Amino acid sequence: MAGYEKMGQSEVESVQADFRSDTVTRATPEMREAMAEAAVGDDVFGDDPTVLRLQDLVAELTGKEAALFFASGTQSNLAAVLSHCQRGDEFLIGSEYHVFVDEAGGTAVLGGVVPFPLEVDANGSLTAEAVQEAVKPNDLHYPLTRLLSLENTVSGAVQPQSLIDQLGRVAKEAGLRVHLDGARLFNAAISTNQLIAAFLDNVDTVSICLSKGLGAPVGSVLAGDAETIARALRLRKILGGGMRQVGHLAAAGIYALGHNVERLAEDHANAERLAKGLGSVDQLEVRQATNMVFVTAPADDRQSLYEHVVSRGLLIGAPYPAMRIVCHLDVDSQAVDLLIEADQT
Ligand SMILES: Cc1ncc(COP(=O)(O)O)c(C=O)c1O
Structure with missing residues (x-):
């Protein structure tokens, strides 16, 4: 390892x-200038205008009802999994995906939510059959399977829209919710000449990182339906992720989305x-x-x-x-x- x-x-x-x-x-000088000039408020009170603007922008770009700013992708993914699952539930995930391998087992440590890893192929992809087979029957020996957690890109490899759609549909038919770790979803979108929303029709929540290829110093945004994002807001507070005049950081994210995608x-x-x-x-x-x-x-x-x-x-x-x-x-x-x-x- x-x-x-x-x-x-x-x-x-x-x-x-x-x-x-x-x-x-x-951060470039232009990004730093945008950060310095940002209008700010207290985001725990919900009144930092720059954070609200970033969240609205990401909700629009992802085609989701609501979005929430996080300190990191790890925190955003963790809040997402915990907003979909209860203690004793399990989620299905690719055995090489970041949430399973590289986030210190946070879902199990802090939420009592157990990952069930599925083998991925050389492109980092799961199959619909493997997902179907892994969903447990409602039997007291097993945890309740609640969620499918996907990733795009996986070690740079684009997961095609058709595959995400298929996996999402199979998961929905089995009564699961679907989260996508889209830390680098913009790389997938640019390389296939699509909008990020095109990947998200069958996905309930998506976490987008601003601090990877987009070049912001900090931050990720979780987008999804309003009810799930409201649960994620409470979880963010529990995780110590309620930040105050954080519009300075959100401004870097807005700048990145405006200048560093193409x-x-x-x-x-x-x-x-x-x-x-x-x-x-x-x-x-x-x-x-x-x-x-x-x-x-x-x-x-x-x-x-x-x-x-x-x-x-x-x-x-x-x-x-x-x-x-x-x-x-x-x-x-x-x-x-x-x-x-x-x-x-
Ligand atoms: C695919 C993927 N997801 C999530 C993360 C977590 O992001 P962060 O480092 O902001 O916690 C990373 C970080 O490298 C990543 O590569």
Whole structure:
């Protein structure tokens, strides 16, 4: 299982480009100006005008009744699962999805809600059959299956609208609700030339991250029907996520939605070029999806190749077993060239 590296300060200072994740972007001067100038109020009292504006904007973009600003994607996903499920319920989820693997088991720890993982294919997709089979009969030996939790993109891989629709319909027929972790749903939308709402007809709640490819420093928004979002508001307070003059952060999100959506295509193009360049290096196995590239080197060379690249000030994900390389707002085509060159020498 992969771990997360902590960078020492000296290493950070020598960095030329940081490809570890699209979460590393820094707010641009224009975004900082929008944050500084934001009109604010007390959001726990519900009267921060900039937060209300962001929530309205995301409700509109997702085609949902209501939306709610959260400090992080983890908090938004957790509030979503807990707003759909009670203690002792279970939810079905892809075995590689972030909510199952990377959110510290929060649904079970804080909500008594048990994940039931389903195998995913190489594209990160679930099948309708697996979902149908996993729904438990109403028998006292089993937890009650309440929710299907999806993700898009999955490690960069787009889950097509037709699949999300099919899985959503199957879940509904079985009486389940459907949540979508859409941390990078805009990447899926841009790469398929669709609006994000197109993916959401059969989804009850969706969590969108502003702090990944969109380049805001903080924040996620959960959208859904008004009743579920009202439950999520109470849960957000329980989770310690009620923030006050948070319009300064919401302003970064509004700026990101206005300026950084279409440009995701540049990240996808950079990732494609990177994959092509690295693909020409002998013995490297390269896979690319939207803004992510995964590179697998022969087992004996993995660590030395990783150290060689990092020693050149190019940060990438550690080789467990693939090195993850992510393109984003703060890496340009020059940085892509440096990385290709580093792998070739
Ligand atoms: C697919 C996915 N969902 C959710 C999250 C959680 O977001 P956050 O880091 O804001 O808690 C991440 C973070 O990387 C993610 O990649």
